[in-house]
Amino acid sequence: MTTPAAILTSLRGDNALPLRPANQVMDLERLGSLHQSRLSFMRTLVRRIMKERWQITPAVFQLDKDGYGTVIYKINAPHGVFSFVLFSDYLSSEERNDRVIATKWDLTMALVEGEVDDVYLEKLRQNVPKQEAGRVDSRVFVLSRANRSARNFDYVVEQLAQGKQPDAERIAKVGYLYRTTAVYGSGKLGMADWEKVRSKFPDFARPFAGEMFVCLMLRNFSLLQAEHIAKHKSPENFAPFEPEIKRYFGIGNSTGLGMAPYLVNHPLLINQWVEMRELALARVRALGHIDDSIKQEFNCLIDRSYIHTAETETEDEWQTDNNQKVLQDLTSLKQHTNNGFSGWDELLQWSETNCSLQGQEMLVSIMLELYPELVDELEEFHNADEVLELDPLMPLQVLKQVIESRYDWALAIDFTAEGTRETCWYRSEEKMEPRLGSVADLEAKDKQMALGVGYAVRKCYNHLCEYMDEHADHTTARFMVAHPKMRGIVRRIQSMNRCIYGDIQANLLDRNILPMHLLRCKLAFFGVSKFDPRSRLWVRNTMFQGAPLLEDIGKPFNDDWFMPLAPKQQGVN
Incomplete structure (x- = not known):
């Protein structure tokens, strides 16, 4: 298979278009404007499952008439056998809580290496429902939990029990039966770490493939359980889901600050994700032939994206305003292209002048959707070796030039101005989850995480300039001896200089920082839709809506299944 480097080289020929620059792509507000795409991890996982025809069948199905009990699915993938183990327990409405402080859930589940016998099942039963309070071994590599949708679950069960289908317009408002509140992997709570998963389990060796699979299986179980309860409730009247309605259900997700630091702490990986997306866009701009069929599909995708956005329900004023801007952008885009357009590059430039950031990035996702033959092979290159390497022999003149060119955005920030260093990111003692506080809170300040990359670069640059006033001809090693606390940021600076993208170009310590941009960026790479912020610190969204079913x-x-629509909805004019 062609490597990303070879593809990039071929695109950078005399007639090729360049990648979008880092100062545009890595702007925090633009990252917070991304949408799902063909390269999102849910899409790539489903393509793999469907292409390779994984065999996923219930090995244990022990549910009572109310849907409580134990279910185990056996997964035969091309490179191994796995088990998805799920425990369904009664949960009163008073105990149901989506916050990380919750201790009980409707469903708890685990993805496990190999088949599960009775002894191991009992071990899982004693620990999986406890989540953070329990412990599992390295056979487990994903752990999760979920709660029923109070607005949907009982209604859907009642409809099926009466032989009716759920109302599509009602489901469009809340497109799921369950909402997951956490999906853990990468060694937490005794699970297999990422290196084991990546090296031992090729079927799940792409970033977050195991986590996404658990959410897909949860979605499947939620539909199966609703039918199971409805059938026992009224066997003579029961009707199963119609396939179109069934596919329209996704799985809900509640996400808070827990994932925000990931984008800062894994810069080489994030660089890889962003580069593959930008490389896909560059390929479309350079090689995407436009004929009548492409134009017709393009118009259909504009219509679909418009309706999908219009169907997105949120009470958040900020997100409502963003959605309205996207609707206006899509209307303007369709009007602009009604009489044709000269090419994708021209259209992108038009969008940058006439559309909001979310509208611009919606156009990017639509463009990628049109050309699977140019885009899909890049899904194989989302991994990265996350090793930040220090170059002790780099002359300080070179290091200074690297900072001035790569981190000009950080040097442009006045960190002495009021509010620019007010926010403090720290971990709570209770759940070891990220929190947002103020540097005025001394307890929070003592536990703060090193997420202020821009400020760290500025401090390093100041020390470097002072040192070079007397030792301009020294190497990085000599500077490190004099300033050992700068080792971490120098290593990052030198390593990221080998990347095209990587660092988010924003001051994450600023008083007015909006963490929602960080959450949305990572969630867009996952492939979620229908963002519904509940505050500036957490967001609800929908996963796998419109995706194929196990059957x-x-x-x-x-x-x-890009930007799925409620069944029987029509396009816009």
Whole structure:
């Protein structure tokens, strides 16, 4: 298979278009404007499952009439056998809580290496429902939990029990039966770490593939459980889901600050994700042939994106305003292209002048959707070796030039101005989850995480300039001896200089920082939709809405679930 480097080289020929610059792409507000795309991890996982025809079947199905009990799915993937183990327990409405401080949930589940016997099942039963309070071993590599949707679950069960289908317009408002509140992996709570998963389990060796699979399986179980309860409630009247309605259900997700630091702490990996997306865009700009069929599909995707955005329900004023701008952008885009357009590059430039950031990035996602032959192979290159290497022999003149060119955005920030160093990111003692506080809180300040990359670069640059006043001809090693606390940021600066993207170009310590941009960026790479902020610190969203069902495996698959619509909805004029 062609490597990303070779593809990039081929694109940078005389007639090729360049990648978008880092100062544009890595702007925090733009990152917080991304949408799902063909390269989002949910899409790539489903393509793999459908292409390779994974065999996923219930090995244990022990549910009572109310849907409580134990279910184990056996997964036969090309490179191994796995088990998805799920425990369904009664939870009163008073105990149901989506916050990380919750201690009980409707469902708890684990993805496990190999088959599960009775002894190991009992071990899981004693620990998985406890989540953070329990402990598992390295056979487990994903742990999760979920709660029922108070607005949907009982209603849907009642409809099926009466032989009716759920109302599509109502489901459009809340497109799921369960909402997961955490999905853990990468060695937490005794689980297998990422290196073991990546090296031992090729089927899940892409970033977050295991976590996304658990959410997909949760979505499947939620539909199965609703039918199971409805059938026991009224066997004579029960009707199963119609396939179109069933596929329209996704799985809900509540995400808080827990994932925000990831984007800062894994810069080489984030660089890889962003570079593959930008490389896909560059390929479309350079090689995407436009004919009548592409124009027709383009118009259909504009319509679909418009309706999908219009169907997104949120009480958040900021997100409502953003959604309205996207609707206006899509209307303007369709009007602008009604009489044709000269090419994708021209259209992107037009969008940068006439559309909001979210509208611009919606256009990017639509463009990628049109050309699977140019885009899909890049899904194989989302991994990165996350080693930040220090170059002790680098002359200080070179190090100074690197900072001035790569981190000009950090040097442009006045960190002495009021409010620019007010925010403090720290971990709570109770759940070891990230929190947002103020440097005025001494307890929080003592536990703060090193997320202020821009400020660290500025401090390093100031020390470097002072040192070079007397030792301009020294190497980085000599500077490190004099300033050992600068080792970490120098290592990062030198390593990121080998990347095209990587560091988020924003001051995360600023008083007015909006963590929602960080959450949305990572969630867009996952492939979620229908963002519904509940505050500036956490957001609800929908996963796998419109995706194929387990019973669709082995059937013809056209990978057409981008921006899914409520069944029987029509396009816009």
